[in-house]
Structure formats: structure tokens, C-alpha cells
Ligand SMILES: CC(=O)N[C@H]1[C@@H](OP(=O)(O)OP(=O)(O)OC[C@H]2O[C@@H](n3ccc(=O)[nH]c3=O)[C@H](O)[C@@H]2O)O[C@H](CO)[C@@H](O)[C@@H]1O[C@H](C)C(=O)N[C@@H](C)C(=O)N[C@H](CCC(=O)O)C(=O)O
């Protein structure tokens with residue numbers, strides 16, 4: 001199934017994107033497993049028949065439950081999954097795993113119609129339970145490559161999958177992908193709901209991958225996933241760390257806690273080998289905290305000589321860069337390149353390369369080192385388009401859609417724009433509502449420091465007032481403009497986003513660079529639960545064509561939009577708004 005070929009809801013897609021031949025486990029076997037692993041389960045109603053009920057799947061979202069599933073009902077900030085037990089029962093749930101509050105709710109709603117397994121730490125128990133049902137263990141495969149870090153996860157996993165494909169295709173073996181944009185099993189794919197799905201879905205995917213002949217899979221591991229126990233019961237062949245900078249402090253509280261959440265991935269019981277980028281002190285701390293086999297990688301302009309691998313000889317190559325990977329122990333030098341703009345994409349590509357080289361040493365991917373080196377040097381696996389990540393839509397002006405939505409990513413993206421552009425940098429930026437509001441003024445200040453023309457607009461406001469979110473960005477931008485010598489930087493506030501994009505193209509000259517930051521591949525804005533369709537890549541391509549600017553070969557097709565052709569914004573000189 002491909003995302004384009006289906007009209008199923010995301011939960012319904014979760015339900016059909018499942019393995020077929022699951023042997024499963026009985027409630028009795030599950031209870032024995034949970035007892036052995038210290039969860040002290042309590043089963044109601046007590047009786048022989050209950051123990052014999054067979055479980056052939058598992059789901060946490062009641063709308064994703066299928067016949068024979070274990071429905072894992074968790075307490076959340078909005079609701080308790082057990083409140084939706086009727087939906088799960090109607091869909092054919094065979095048993096429920098929940099906590100004390102959940103089992104009371106189930107009993108209130110449906111009495112003793114279904115076996116209930118009660119444990120204290122449901123989220124933690126979900127992983128091992130699903131692992132048992134789907135037959136997953138540390139050695140059952142596929143070889144999992146997990147990537148964590150504040151920025152670069154999606155790009156690195158696309159790079160990893162591209163390299164793994166290059167290596168495994170000749171051996172008639174497929175690859176998989178789990179991340180922010182999509183979940184893919186060989187040729188089949190569905191769009192993602194989350195960066196890292198819940199444990200029950202992850203375990204189902206491992207079984208699906210095996211059925212589909214997927215030998216290796218690249219997976220993004222968000223810090224939310226680790227904090228919410230979504231990776232419980234999974235085992236990684238190699239885990240990679242990109243970087244740690246400010247984001248998600250609403251969940252983690254402090255950088256220390258954010259670090260600790262990520263560090264849990266690099267424990268020996270979870271991961272065989274870790275590859276850690278050590279360009280900053282957080283990286284070195286991660287390498288010291290990791291407990292398995294640890295390999296360090298330096299990608300900064302002046303690489304730390306203590307690292308095992310270093311990126312050297314970075315040179316411009318088309319829009320991207322060519323680079324050398326050097327191992328200080330073996331003196332091995334491997335020349336590779338990436339077609340994606342930005343120095344940070346060299347780091348992402350180097351991480352993907354070293355993760356696969358490391359898997360070769362420690363897990364045996366079944367491909368030779370010579371094949372890996374040949375793929376890196378000759379097959380160009382990192383010259384691919386990653387949806388909405390430094391995606392080039394127009395060429396003169398250079399017009400790029402990017403996903404930068406935190407301070408560090410903005411700095412890196414704007415550095416990349418400045419290094420390639422001879423003209424002005426024009427930036428459209430917003431911030432998501434109900435997420436880490438402390439980063440908004442920082443992002444506003446970075447915008448006016450690094451771009452020449454800044455248009456502050458909307459991202460996904462969610463339940464928050466969009467004007468209030470823009471005000472947070474504007475506050476930082478105005479303060480920097482007042483206190484720092486920023487020359488003639490222009491600052492505007494334009495909502496809706498579509499108009500902001502039109503304006504960016506309106507003020508651009510062919511030698512300039514336009515960056516639409518923050519939304520990347522996303523195709524809807526969420527305004528208090530109402531989804532408003534908008535795809536930055538389409539809007540940008542349409543606006544460029546409207547002005548007669550050239551678009552990139554793989555820019556999206558656009559119909560001339562009658563509404564858009566009629567839209568005329570007043571320029572500031574004509575009395576239009578400026579901030
Ligand atoms: C902060 C966070 O991660 N929250 C996740 C968590 O929510 P929660 O514990 O509050 O649970 P809840 O929403 O009250 O729901 C509890 C139970 O009731 C069920 N329910 C709830 C409401 C309803 O109407 N119907 C329903 O069936 C839910 O399916 C669930 O089983 O568990 C829910 C069930 O899986 C997730 O949907 C929810 O993700 C929310 C939507 C979310 O936005 N998560 C983001 C922040 C997230 O996880 N992002 C990271 C990437 C971050 C990044 O790097 O940018 C990710 O890995 O995706």
C-alpha cells in the first residue's frame with residue numbers, strides 16, 4: 001500500500017499495515033512473561049478459559065485495534081484509553097492490558113466481558129507484551145539502526161536507508177524506514193502519525209518487516225518516544241547521536257533531563273553499538289555515558305583529534321559537498337559526498353556512513369566492507385531528495401523549503417543560505433503552538449541576525465492564538481533589531497502563511513535565496529483542531545511560476561490558482577502592513 005493509493009484514516013492504515021502470519025501468544029503465556037519480568041500482573045476474571053484466549057496483535061489506539069488484539073489502555077494527559085474500551089471491543093479486542101484505574105473503567109463500562117491484565121507500569125509493559133505476541137527478540141531482526149538527536153534524525157535515516165538499499169538490493173533483501181514522514185516496508189509505505197510510533201506498533205512493524213524480507217531498517221528515535229517508553233522491548237544493532245540543542249523543554253524541563261532521555265538509548269541492554277557525533281560537549285558526554293561498543297565521530301570544521309572518525313577535506317560539490325571520512329586508528333580514508341545543501345548534511349551523511357561501517361564490524365550485515373566502501377565512494381547514496389529538508393524548489397532565486405523549527409536548525413540553515421547566496425536571504429518563519437514557547441524569542445532574534453528580510457508568519461498554532469505565537473517571535477526579533485547593529489534588515493508580520501510566501505517571492509531578485517522554514521513536508525496547518533491544507537513546496541512553486549522565476553526539475557506541479565492570481569497585497573508604500 002502506498003500513501004498515495006489509499007484514502008484510509010491514519011489509524012485504519014496502522015490496522016492494515018500489519019504482519020499476516022502472527023503465531024501470537026495466549027493470555028496465560030503473556031501473564032507468565034509479565035510475571036517473570038517483574039510486572040506483577042493481576043488477571044480478571046480468574047478462570048481457565050481466560051488464560052487460553054489467544055492474542056495475535058496489539059494496539060494502543062482503540063481505532064487501530066483489530067480482531068484478536070491486546071488493547072493496551074494507558075492513562076494520558078487528555079484521557080484514559082480505557083474510556084474507549086467499547087471501540088476496542090467492537091473492533092475485536094481479545095484482552096486488555098491496563099492499570100488499576102483502567103481496569104475499574106473497563107469494569108464500569110463492560111463488566112467482565114473481556115479478560116483484563118492489570119499492571120502498574122502499563123507503558124513499560126506494552127513493549128515486552130507486544131514483543132512476545134509478535135515473536136520479537138534481540139536477535140530476531142531486522143537489524144535496526146536508530147537515530148536520535150535534536151536535529152538531523154529524518155535526514156540521517158533517509159541517508160541510512162539509501163545506503164542500506166544500495167548494499168542489500170544486490171542480495172535481494174529489502175529495507176525499512178520509520179520516522180516523521182513515513183513508515184516504509186520495502187516498496188509499501190504509509191504516512192506517519194508520529195516520529196516514533198508507540199511500542200505496540202513498533203513491534204508489529206518488526207514482524208511485518210521480517211515477513212516482507214526487510215533485513216535492515218532505519219528508525220528515528222525521538223526523546224518523547226524514550227520518555228514515553230515507546231521503544232521498550234526493542235533492540236538496536238547501531239544507534240546514532242546527531243546533536244543536542246534547545247528543544248522540547250516543555251516535556252523535559254531542562255537540558256539535563258533532555259540529555260538523560262536521549263542517553264537511555266545508548267545503554268548496552270538497548271543497543272549493541274553507538275556512533276556519537278562529538279562536535280560539542282553534549283556529544284562527548286553521550287559517548288562517555290553510553291555503555292556498549294562506542295564509536296566517536298567528529299564533523300566540525302576543526303575536527304576533534306580524539307574522535308575515532310573525522311570528516312575532513314569538505315569541498316563544495318554541486319549544491320552539496322564532497323568529503324572524506326578518516327579513521328585515526330586504521331588510517332582508512334573514504335571519499336563520499338552529499339547533494340543536499342548545508343554543512344550539517346555532511347554531518348548527517350557521515351553519521352549514516354559510520355553507522356553502517358560500525359554495523360559491519362559488530363553485527364554482520366551480511367555485506368562486505370569492500371561493498372560498503374564502494375557504495376560510499378561510487379554510488380552516491382546521499383544525493384537524494386528528503387521531503388521538506390533543504391528541498392530546492394527554485395533555482396534563481398534559490399528557493400528552499402526546510403524543516404528548521406528550533407534555534408540551532410535555524411542557525412545552520414541560514415548559514416548554509418549565506419554561504420551559497422550572493423544576494424539577500426529572505427526568510428519566512430513561524431513557530432508551533434503549545435510547544436516550548438521559550439524558544440520563540442530566540443528564533444525571532446536569530447532570524448533578524450542572519451536573514452536580510454524576515455517575514456514572521458504562522459506554523460501549526462494548534463490550540464494557541466496564532467497572533468500570540470507571532471508576538472513571541474516578534475519580541476525577540478524587535479529586541480535584536482533595537483540592540484544590535486543589524487543594518488537594513490526588514491521585518492514583517494504576515495498571516496496567513498500563503499500570503500507570507502507570496503510576499504517572499506514578491507521581494508526576491510534572481511540572485512537572492514528564499515527559505516521557508518519550519519514546515520518542511522507538512523501538508524496541513526492545525527488551527528485548534530481544524531486542518532487547513534497548505535504545502536509550502538506547492539505554494540512556493542506556484543508563487544515562483546507566477547512571477548516567471550525558474551523552478552527545480554523535481555519541484556511540484558502546480559495548477560494556476562485563480563484565487564492566487566487575483567490576490568494583490570499592498571506594499572508598505574501603498575499602505576500595506578509592516579511590523
Ligand atoms: C506528549 C506526548 O507525546 N503525548 C503522547 C501521549 O499522550 P498522552 O499520554 O497524554 O495520552 P492521551 O492523548 O491522553 O491518550 C491516552 C489514550 O487514550 C486514547 N485516546 C485519547 C483521546 C481520544 O480522543 N481517543 C483516544 O482513543 C489514546 O489513543 C491513548 O491510548 O500518548 C498518546 C497516545 O499514543 C500520543 O498520541 C501523544 O502524542 C501527542 C499527540 C504528541 O503530540 N506527541 C508529540 C509531542 C510527540 O510524541 N512527538 C515526537 C517527536 C518530537 C520531535 O522530535 O519533534 C514523536 O515521536 O512523534
Ligand SMILES: Nc1ncnc2c1ncn2[C@@H]1O[C@H](COP(=O)(O)OP(=O)(O)OP(=O)(O)O)[C@@H](O)[C@H]1O
Pocket residue numbers: 149150151152153154155156180195220222242243344345347348388389390402403404405408409410412413520
Ligand atoms: N545535523 C544537523 N544539525 C543541525 N541542524 C540540522 C541537522 N540536520 C538537519 N538540520 C536542520 O534541522 C531540520 C530538521 O532536520 P531533520 O528533519 O532531518 O531533523 P529531525 O531531527 O528529524 O527533526 P524533527 O525531530 O523535528 O523531525 C532541517 O530541516 C535542517 O534545517
